[in-house]
Amino acid sequence: GQNIDQPTEMTATEGAIVQINCTYQTSGFNGLFWYQQHAGEAPTFLSYNVLDGLEEKGRFSSFLSRSKGYSYLLLKELQMKDSASYLCAPKGTYKYIFGTGTRLKVLA
């Protein structure tokens, strides 16, 4: 089967670090993507992992373990504008799989 498991909601404080975990099952695997989606807007691409390990892009890092079907997104130095939904999206053989995402609230 194909499914994604992410926490529904998380809350963190401005300036803190937060880790959003994702476990997944797909038919085939062609990479794992993280997207940010603000309310009422389209998803925007954050990061992409195809090999095991950590990818760092500024304040955002993403980790992948293919054998465990596990990924996380690490957000550092949180800002109020980081309040959004974060979508973990593995790509199977033919298509991307999206869950409902994790809604992150950043508090002042």
Next chain:
Amino acid sequence: SAVISQKPSRDICQRGTSLTIQCQVDSQVTMMFWYRQQPGQSLTLIATANQGSEATYESGFVIDKFPISRPNLTFSTLTVSNMSPEDSSIYLCSVEPGWLAVNQETQYFGPGTRLLVL
């Protein structure tokens, strides 16, 4: 990354009518996708539009209800036919540049079309 535009950005339509949504990309891409997202829900893939061949529909979506065109490598349309209030949603076009670009495996989304059916 690819720059994607969609028209219209929003619309209010009457039950039983049809609406065609356009998706334009600023560069050639191999794959184009159409998604639907209802409030608080995940993205649901409607179909994959491939240039030069028929669209591939996901389970629960049929060509008669959601006809798709893909006349070239930068443009696609999705028509929502014979609309009902249940079709009220955000419709998103996305692209995967494929072998035509550096970030060939990355999927990028258009701004979306917000549809309300009365």
